[in-house]
Amino acid sequence: MTRALVVYESVFGDARQIALAIAEGLATRLPVDVVSAREAPAQVPADVRMLVVGGPNHAFGMPRPATREGAVRDHGARIPDTRSGLHEWLDRAQVPRALNAAAFDTRMDRPTLITKLDHAARTEEKLLRGLGADLAAPAEHFFVSGTKGPLVDGEEDRARRWGRALGELVAARPANAHG
Numbered sequence: 001m002t003r004a005l006v007v008y009e010s011v012f013g014d015a016r017q018i019a020l021a022i023a024e025g026l027a028t029r030l031p032v033d034v035v036s037a038r039e040a041p042a043q044v045p046a047d048v049r050m051l052v053v054g055g056p057n058h059a060f061g062m063p064r065p066a067t068r069e070g071a072v073r074d075h076g077a078r079i080p081d082t083r084s085g086l087h088e089w090l091d092r093a094q095v096p097r098a099l100n101a102a103a104f105d106t107r108m109d110r111p112t113l114i115t116k117l118d119h120a121a122r123t124e125e126k127l128l129r130g131l132g133a134d135l136a137a138p139a140e141h142f143f144v145s146g147t148k149g150p151l152v153d154g155e156e157d158r159a160r161r162w163g164r165a166l167g168e169l170v171a172a173r174p175a176n177a178h179g
């Protein structure tokens, strides 16, 4: 039985909530595991057909040690190890051949002119492609109403629907499909 894996980074819990909602949606089509990047296996198991990754935008990009330290210093975040997260996991992960993948990020609900600068999910996609994964769908962005959340109303439902759509997409693809 093939399955899906959702790997997330989350400082205040919002991206985690989105990851869990995506997993609920995916679970309508295939078994799913959800793990934080800190706990994710460096070698993605061979039976994983769909990998979804996501986390917050920090300083317009993926979190990195300096921005995590900023979250601790300026926003009272509790981060066990500011040196590791989703980017660092994607830098060293090994994935099965012909893996389907998709990326998401969370970002502040601000004018489009500003949110256009947020590129965490774009970097995640670049890292996924670098691993040899096939992007099954364009990245999705989910909105929070403040630095520490909460999610904007309806975003969890939207994440669930996106997860379901990804599950349907992967179920419809032949197991050895490329591109």
Ligand SMILES: Cc1cc2nc3c(=O)[nH]c(=O)nc-3n(C[C@H](O)[C@H](O)[C@H](O)COP(=O)(O)O)c2cc1C
Binding pocket: 009, 010, 011, 012, 013, 014, 015, 016, 055, 056, 057, 058, 059, 060, 061, 067, 068, 070, 071, 075, 106, 107, 108, 109, 118, 144, 146, 147, 148, 149
């Ligand atoms: C250090 C730091 C930098 C941030 N920079 C941005 C940013 O450039 N763009 C943005 O939309 N949100 C920014 N935010 C807000 C995050 O988007 C928000 O904290 C995150 O989406 C919440 O997800 P989480 O609860 O999973 O951490 C920043 C937050 C922190 C702590």
